Amino acid sequence: DQQVKQNSPSLSVQEGRISILNCDYTNSMFDYFLWYKKYPAEGPTFLISISSIKDKNEDGRFTVFLNKSAKHLSLHIVPSQPGDSAVYFCAAIESGNTPLVFGKGTRLSVIA
């Protein structure tokens, strides 16, 4: 049973516009969430994280929103750039634990 779901396998966005990537989770014990970006033949690169005590965290062009009641988080990228084209993974951690539980990823294509 998938505990972290990214229901959109792919997303295309024009350069300069906003990219919104979504993630849903089912395990109420998750209290720390991370987004990673992955290029082919490379390991995932950490982008941004959020603790369950917050509902928003911002870092430059990247903002993550957390809606605990809906068990939903989203990553906003503004403005989108061609170099943002990659697979984005949402991951979650249970309280006091270590293993990251990943979604299956969303492939973002930013078109110039």
Next chain:
Amino acid sequence: KAGVTQTPRYLIKTRGQQVTLSCSPISGHRSVSWYQQTPGQGLQFLFEYFSETQRNKGNFPGRFSGRQFSNSRSEMNVSTLELGDSALYLCASSSGPRGRETQYFGPGTRLLVL
């Protein structure tokens, strides 16, 4: 700081053989986790080592094992390889409070089992 390094980057083995993969964490990181990435299952947790002790284990058969050395370097071993073991094996290192740590990944070892 240098990032997480993994060797070898690519490996081809045949069924029944065994393989050992190596991971050097970021300097100062004491936790090393291993993940398997396959097209069908995505990224799945294998195990975590902290201070030379296995602290957590995922749902993989006993053919998958690992260890960590006193310098935090880690190795994972897969014995009696099966075709389904073909995957990208990723190592991640982290520091900080458990449950709040950010894991930093290496480039991975791509294993092909023929």
